[in-house]
Every structure is written in C-alpha cells, then in structure tokens.
Amino acid sequence: MSKPRIATCSLAGCFGCHMSVLDIDERLLELVDVVEFDKSPITDIKKFDGRCRIGLIEGGCANEENVAVLRAFRRHCDILVSLGDCATMGGIPALRNLVPIDECFREAYIDGPSTHNPAKIIPRDVELPLLLDKVRPAHEIVRIDYLLPGCPPSADAIWAAVTALLSDKPIDLPYQLIKYD
Amino acid sequence: MSDRFTITVDGREIPAAPGQTILAAAQASGIYIPRLCHMDGIEPVGACRVCTVRANGRVVAACTQPATASMVVQSQTDELVSWRRQLVEMLFVEGNHFCMFCEKSGSCELQGLAYRLGIAAPRYESIWPRREVDASHPDIILDRNRCILCGRCERTSRDLDGKHVFGFVGRGIHKRLAVNARARLADTGADVTDLAIGACPVGAILRKNRAYRTPVGDRPFDREPIGAPVETRAELTINGGPAS
Ligand code: SF4
Ligand code: SF4
Ligand code: FES
Numbered sequence: 001m002s003k004p005r006i007a008t009c010s011l012a013g014c015f016g017c018h019m020s021v022l023d024i025d026e027r028l029l030e031l032v033d034v035v036e037f038d039k040s041p042i043t044d045i046k047k048f049d050g051r052c053r054i055g056l057i058e059g060g061c062a063n064e065e066n067v068a069v070l071r072a073f074r075r076h077c078d079i080l081v082s083l084g085d086c087a088t089m090g091g092i093p094a095l096r097n098l099v100p101i102d103e104c105f106r107e108a109y110i111d112g113p114s115t116h117n118p119a120k121i122i123p124r125d126v127e128l129p130l131l132l133d134k135v136r137p138a139h140e141i142v143r144i145d146y147l148l149p150g151c152p153p154s155a156d157a158i159w160a161a162v163t164a165l166l167s168d169k170p171i172d173l174p175y176q177l178i179k180y181d
Numbered sequence: 182m183s184d185r186f187t188i189t190v191d192g193r194e195i196p197a198a199p200g201q202t203i204l205a206a207a208q209a210s211g212i213y214i215p216r217l218c219h220m221d222g223i224e225p226v227g228a229c230r231v232c233t234v235r236a237n238g239r240v241v242a243a244c245t246q247p248a249t250a251s252m253v254v255q256s257q258t259d260e261l262v263s264w265r266r267q268l269v270e271m272l273f274v275e276g277n278h279f280c281m282f283c284e285k286s287g288s289c290e291l292q293g294l295a296y297r298l299g300i301a302a303p304r305y306e307s308i309w310p311r312r313e314v315d316a317s318h319p320d321i322i323l324d325r326n327r328c329i330l331c332g333r334c335e336r337t338s339r340d341l342d343g344k345h346v347f348g349f350v351g352r353g354i355h356k357r358l359a360v361n362a363r364a365r366l367a368d369t370g371a372d373v374t375d376l377a378i379g380a381c382p383v384g385a386i387l388r389k390n391r392a393y394r395t396p397v398g399d400r401p402f403d404r405e406p407i408g409a410p411v412e413t414r415a416e417l418t419i420n421g422g423p424a425s
C-alpha cells in the first residue's frame with residue numbers, strides 16, 4: 001500500500017508554524033517513514049501530485065492567491081488542519097483589519113517612514129494578488145476539519161495531532177498543549 | 182451561622198447559608214463555576230453570564246442568585262457548557278484579542294476560560310472594532326481592544342479604592358469603558374497601587390514595565406486550568422484540612 005500523503009502551505013503566515021513542524025526534530029525521520037510529502041515548502045513541490053490524506057494550513061487568507069491555494073488544498077486533501085493562530089483566528093496579519101484598506105495601502109506604499117516613492121504610486125499590477133477586504137481565518141473560506149491553535153503550535157502538539165490523524169484516532173491533546181501564544 | 186441548609190450542585194449535596202450565592206456556596210465546597218465579571222471580594226452584578234446555571238430548572242446567574250434550601254443546581258451539563266463556550270467565543274470576536282503578543286497571556290481569565298472550555302478558535306466572525314488605547318498614565322496602560330466590559334475595575338475602584346476612576350458610556354454594542362476625566366487616564370486619580378488596576382481579568386488594564394516577566398510555562402494557566410485552585414482546595418478539605 002502506498003504511504004499516505006501530507007501537503008502543507010503557508011498562506012498569510014510567517015512560516016513560524018512550519019518551523020514548528022521542523023521542530024519535531026528526529027521524529028521527522030519517523031514521519032517520512034510513514035508518509036510522503038506532497039506539495040509543501042518543505043519539499044518545494046509546487047503542484048499536487050496526488051490525493052492527500054492531510055493538508056496542514058498555516059496562515060489565514062489575506063489575498064486572492066491565498067484563497068486559491070486554500071481552495072486547491074480543500075480539493076486535494078481529505079483532512080484539512082488549520083495550524084496556528086493565523087489560520088484559526090487571523091493572527092498578526094489580521095492587525096490590518098483594524099485599519100481601512102486604503103489607509104493600509106497609503107502607509108505601505110506612500111507614508112511609511114522607510115518608504116521612498118516620490119511619484120506616490122500604489123502598485124496595481126495584475127501580477128499582484130488582490131488584497132481581501134479583511135484577513136480571514138481559513139475556516140471562513142473553506143471547510144476546515146481540525147483547528148490547532150498556537151503561535152506557533154508546539155512541535156509536540158503538531159506531532160500529537162498528525163500521528164493521531166494518521167492512525168485514525170481522535171486528536172486528544174493534553175491541556176498543556178493547547179495555547180493561543 | 183444560623184439556618185444553614187443544603188443544596189445540590191450537579192448531584193453533590195453541599196452546605197449553603199442564607200444570602201450566600203450559588204457560586205459562593207459551590208466554591209466553598211470546591212466546585213468551580215466559571216465566572217468572568219465576578220471576583221471574590223467585590224459585589225456581583227451578573228454582567229457576563231458565564232456563570233449561568235440552572236437552579237430548580239430556571240436559568241440564572243450563579244454569581245448573583247442566592248442559594249435557597251434544597252435548591253437543585255445544574256452547572257456542568259452539555260447545554261450549559263455549550264452556552265458558556267458561545268459566550269466566551271462572542272467575547273473574543275467582539276474585541277481585538279491577539280494573545281500571541283498580549284502581556285496578559287498565560288494569566289488572562291478570558292483566555293484561561295477558553296482553554297478550560299476547550300475552545301480551539303471562536304466559531305463566529307470577528308467584528309474587528311476600532312477601539313482606543315490610552316497610554317497617557319505614566320504607570321498604567323488602558324487598552325480597550327481587550328476590554329470585555331466586565332466592570333470589575335469600575336466596582337473595585339468605587340467600592341475598594343473609593344475613587345470612581347472607571348465607568349461606562351454608551352449602550353449595547355456602543356458601550357465602552359470611560360475614565361473619570363475629560364479624556365485621559367493620566368488626568369484621573371488612578372494610581373498604580375489601586376486595587377482596580379489588578380482587578381482586570383484580561384489585558385485591558387496593565388501595569389507598565391512589567392511585561393513578560395514570567396517565563397512561558399510558569400504562568401498561572403500554563404499547567405493548570407483556571408479554577409483548579411478552587412477544586413484543589415476542595416481536596417484539602419475532604420482530607421480534613423480547613424475549608425476557606
Ligand atoms: S486579553 Fe486575554 S484573550 Fe485578550 S489578547 Fe490578551 S491574553 Fe488573549
Ligand atoms: S478594563 Fe478590564 S476590568 Fe475594566 S471593564 Fe474592561 S475588562 Fe473589565
Ligand atoms: S460571573 Fe456571573 S454573570 Fe459574570
């Protein structure tokens with residue numbers, strides 16, 4: 001039987017959750033024995049190769065590209081796990097939800113203290129993904145099966161969750177592993 | 182005390198006294214009923230409803246409802262726990278809570294309750310309100326983004342500090358914490374030693390220059406859920422120690 005496949009992505013996140021995945025240390029070797037990594041920044045595979053058992057979603061959705069990637073994950077993965085506070089609640093990128101979007105653009109491209117933009121141009125190239133009105137947690141865009149909070153979730157929490165999912169057991173995390181920070 | 186009687190909470194018979202609230206009676210017997218707007222030592226007002234229980238079938242706030250003889254109280258039922266979860270989730274989405282950099286994280290009662298209730302993330306859409314931060318005071322910061330309008334600061338300032346530093350303006354979704362000055366906390370009589378400053382259950386009122394002193398792992402709710410001390414005290418009592 002072929003090994004179950006895992007895919008991961010970093011949407012509007014900081015890669016901290018991926019660092020925490022790597023932080024499972026030598027257990028990574030155990031993991032690669034039993035799973036195959038598909039599309040993921042860890043493998044640098046850009047396109048899905050096949051049906052995935054688990055998709056780990058880091059980050060919420062800040063722009064249309066995030067939405068497209070997240071929807072592709074939903075299509076290709078049996079189980080989606082929101083990994084970390086950005087995916088589960090919006091996280092740090094959602095700080096911009098407190099500021100109207102044109103103010104965000106002005107601050108980023110014109111008024112920012114380290115910005116040099118004498119022509120005061122706000123880029124509108126079609127190559128640039130359009131920003132959403134608000135940064136949104138993943139479950140506001142697609143159905144998410146499990147939420148694993150934390151900034152980032154600890155390596156132990158990720159390990160416990162992934163191993164439980166791979167063995168068809170319910171995720172039963174001890175109190176100490178659930179954190180919002 | 183005269184005329185003591187018993188009530189049952191989730192099937193356990195416990196003593197209570199006339200005038201004692203359900204929450205206080207339960208606590209004295211080591212049963213923790215979740216609460217946010219109530220704090221030992223100040224007058225309960227029943228604002229947050231997190232302590233909601235059924236008493237003889239009726240839905241009441243345990244922090245304000247007096248116990249009566251033979252009252253049958255339910256607290257840990259699926260229905261009530263699910264209501265508490267919803268209330269806590271609503272408090273999260275009504276404010277702007279970024280636990281990952283909040284100074285109160287690990288000792289915050291709102292966060293602690295969310296952990297205890299097993300909330301992975303609020304199910305509701307966030308409102309992302311615009312709220313004011315008042316950093317005018319040299320020793321105290323007031324960040325309304327995290328205020329849950331529990332009124333603990335208001336009551337503590339009024340009743341224990343005798344100062345009336347805090348109050349509320351507006352109603353419903355427009356309700357917000359105000360200070361007793363034209364605008365700024367610095368212009369009130371607030372002092373960093375006021376009991377009101379320590380009364381805030383969340384990171385809305387904080388002492389300056391104290392941030393992140395306790396390492397992650399050693400903070401009050403890192404190891405033990407909120408309410409655990411109430412429950413532990415009960416074990417001491419059962420083993421013959423004094424009830425407090
Ligand atoms: S006040 Fe509590 S719930 Fe709000 S951000 Fe701070 S720690 Fe989190
Ligand atoms: S500032 Fe703190 S104590 Fe005062 S009402 Fe808000 S949450 Fe409650
Ligand atoms: S603790 Fe009873 S209503 Fe808030």
